[in-house]
Amino acid sequence: MRTPPRSATWWVLPVVLAACAPPAGSPPVRAGAPAAASPGGGAAPKVSDAGGKTAIAGPEASRVTFAHLGRQPPLGARLPRGVQYAPGGKLVTYLQRQPDGPEQALFAFDTASRETRQLVASGDLLKESKPLSREEELRRERQRMFSRGITAYSWAKRAAVMLIPFGGDIFLRDAAGAIARLTSTPEPEIDPQVCDGGERVVFVRGRELFMIDVASRRETALTRGAPEGVSRGLTDFNGQEEFDEPSGFWISPGCDRVAYLEVDEREVERVPVFGVRDGKEDLQMVRYPRVGGKNPRVRAGVLDLATRKTTWLAWKGGQEERYLGRFAWADGGKALWFQTLSRDQKRLALLRANPRSGEAAEVVVETSPTWADFGEMRPLERSPRFLWATAAGGHRHLAVRDADTGAELAKLTAGDWDITALAAPDEERGEARFVATKDGPTERHLYTVPLAGGEVKRITAEPGVHFVTVEPKGPGYVDVHSALGRPWEAVVRGEGSAELGAMPAPVDPELADLGLRAPEIVQVRAESGDTLYGALLAPRTIEPGRRYPVVVSVYGGPGVQTVYNSWSPLLLWNHLADRGVVVFQLDNRGSANRGRAFEAPIYGRLGEVELADQIAGLEFLKTLPYVDAGRVGIYGHSYGGRMALSALLKAPDRFHVGVAGSPATDDRLYDTGYTERYMGLLDQAAARYEATDLSKHAGNLRGKLLLLHGLMDENVHVAHTAKMIEALMAADKRFDMVVFPGERHGYRSPVASHFANRTIVEYLTEHL
Template structure:
């Protein structure tokens, strides 16, 4: 094989963020739209600070840093670390801020201290410092900005934004194994609900969840890499396995001053998931609940004074209900917007104050991703979706009449937006295969654009990252699949090449997109520079292609996904790009599971595999995720058996590297331990890389260096 020197080192791969991703985040506006806020570092310093700009001129007003540097990985408590794992958050400094719904007061939490930036000012003012006490979690401003609530030691507290002593308003959870005001693990990890309490629009009441997990068996994780022993070297988790009991969740409302709560009627006579909670504009409480099988979702309205519920909307799916970040928006004038896959693709529907459908606003073989904002006065909805192409994402508007869709983002690429409450300005974030992320401020009424961020990362030019080629192919069933080819440099000729398939394969993520994220994967770029052709393919089951495409894996994970990956490799061979004797596969989490299944079910094709943090037996994963796609083990024993790696261990051949963090509280190290037993029984050879102090994804830079060294070296040695 010819020699080619990569333009960057393995150490560079481990640096966070990747090149080009020093992009500002958490864009927001003041109520009158005149001020723009966002989080960003300064120069080469990745520590995030709060930036405030004049939105009309684009002139900076202030840059606010956190006292003592703000959040740092080494200072995190266990509660903070686990919450950041759920949020996939690696940022440091000021990592979050929020504006009150009806006030320009900003809340800036830093560790166990709460600061505010008062309207018209640019200074941090300390409200309360709870240092030395249990972790302060999920602080939020009331709608009027005059109060702050937070959770500490399993109870909800409220403190005046002007300062004073915080007052505990909930009770009966601390010391019992229950929690008040905190979202349970399943809600955070599998439903994207990170909140456990919600301020009312009048700032007088708080709705909150009481979570009881005491009946769920404890899963203990030992910190084998620690010097000390005892309680600090272990952590206990209540982890509901597929087919077993979930947490018991109640929803209550009480005064911000405390007192006895009123419990909402959530009794369905069966186990349900509390997926979303919100307040309707008329101050009644709202919720979205799903059955355990996630085959239907109900939109509810509660009388906050009595707890009595009424049904607003009932939606069923023949596969499962997909929850999105914002698939619902209540309207001040009455009625609401609802996103549904009822016609096979996720689209917008307008409902009137009586709960009756007015009309469908969008339609076609493409999907709406999120509702971004609604201008009720102009009767316009702003949303994101992939109308142009499945690999792209754009920002659009559509009127309440549903007659015309207007694209606000330029052609090609991937876009997101933050829209001012006044609807006269918006921030557009754009990236593409050949375009690192940029952010621009746009006027709705004038042809005026202000640059907020342009790619200035000093690594971009020397790294010279080459965008992959996006391709389309047809699988054995005639379904069109989208792939990405990272072709080796010209020094290696025209092929065929040794191939490494980089796979995820599970429902949810989309790996092949017209975005800089696809280009800026340095591990894949490094492998490409060594002469490997790296290939990504979004198989059936992946997101943003419609209900039938995603639902193909229902009740049978580990089947159609492998078939599609095999079809992708055979397509590469047919194109003369792949050496059929030198095919490898690598993936993490579901991708680790896929790597193992490829080695077991298509060992004639895949010769080398790297499986990172793999699920090996779906009965050992959590309830909500697993049962959404597979049902329970009791309902679908054949599907669980067919998708069980442990039962296929004797069929695994080729060279295998297994990687796992021993503190993984998502895909437990138990999955790898049981796989090792199965491989040993089958007398199979394997390599093992463990990280004693890492969770589902390595966060320490030195561990990430080791990870990439071992994976890249493994392919060099065996492929």
């Protein structure tokens, strides 16, 4: 469970679990019963003799096989990822999975010749891949990174030099295409970053900061002597998992200073994470900031690369318990911006620091009766102003503020919609650029607005979801977009959105013969009067007078949206629908990108409002003549696992079969950064926390329950499921359980992925 992702390169990736909305302005679509089978369908579901109910067909009824469901990497579109503009803007580079294997390689689109070529493959760096270090494994888990091969790279801003971390070492590609290996060490280099001029590389090794001079290959230790439990240049668990802060250091534009975090976790609870891999026990003691317990002590400093001395930042109230994040250099390195959140996350402050003296002062302060999120801030280079986007007014909107006083100079956007990502401004043309929901909650488009204020203009034309990477100092952008029934396209555009060419975004050829269908959008009225957006995939063939069972695919947690107008193969959904199952998904209140009034009802009572809205979704389904409301299954993972479990225990008359993957069963067992944001501090809200303990409802279980959990889950610890098991046994309730001995929160191995998908489908279809 985590907050929405933030990307330094503005590669905006919504969590596309369902693609499900009509073009903006279309009326809501009410799912109707198809009259006949669509081309490419499998065998029709068998009809039973009991009350018009329809038996679920066997797996042979779908062309989507269990082998398709368990593929790693998952079948879908080979999208360009990690899109970046090279210095000068001539090349647009990106990562993409190769057609003949699971590994990603690095490619480039030339805006002049309009040709695409491969720049670097993993075999160009190392002939044999090395196993991931424990540190890198956990970083990838925090970033939800499932890719293999080359997974990251970065350009120097002022030089045609590209840094590529791979196999725990650092590689550099120069303007001529030559690749140099900068490190070859037993211990991995973590989070390497290249200076703007390309002359130095800074990284973390063994909890300390190091630097390499590219020309001489000379390595220098920048910090020394960190005791066990203390790190320099790394973020802690909360920073990576809950605040989307993958880095713990930031190099100044002139490469003469490095701002960094020192994290002291010595007082943070140590929790054992135990598993078995290849028949061998694997025990790891992790620092885990559990609700009500100690957080790490974190301070920020600025390291002078010439003197190797650190100046620690200080400001009024700086000793209070808080979270630090969103560091950004400005004014040519003369200013350092950062943000703080109070421990209870009700007070957000934006601060400006003098990197020489370390003195910092609050420039903007915002408070909330529920919770505040880190804002998005972009310094302007041509004037002492900055762009600031937060949800202080109820929706996430954009303003221009004075860099010295923080005073708001102009509101640039307003309305019942949200900015979901703020891009680099085009100061040459005097425009701010951003992606937003202005044309509907299930849409994502690129917009511009004059920095002086004025009309908001939509730039992307086609309906749907647009992942956009803008040219940092120019009018161009890369637009990767899709919509319901329209697979992904990747277009490079220049001045005036003129098309310069296309990058490949092919769909895996195995999908062509599967007869895949897209879900329909539905709108559901919550008991609060709010409109909820859902996705519905009906069985391929529906016979008049027959009723079909339902499977609800659920996430339901805060900070995430699952219903979008974008393309996804939805293989598991299609498999179930081909066999005669109605598949449904709903974004309940509390989900992201609908404004604070839509999110806030969950505060202090996680799981209550969400379940009420999911029940409202079932009430909607009951109005459809082909739905059998007496046979409802539900499945989900993480917060979705919590929701599936909650549905079976708190609404057993409505939900009859459930699969709960890695569920959080008691908020007192989860981490501070996530849980205290939505529940408050434990010592001030003990009764509210007590109410989230699902084990108290174990005696209500009447349906069939399957629990899934990875033993090595260091996010939602297996203790959550263990507590539930104890309560179910005490209540003398039968349930089923599958444990993945070597898996963490995400089931990464091909064997585990295949087994999990097959088990979910078989359990639901057997018991509905």
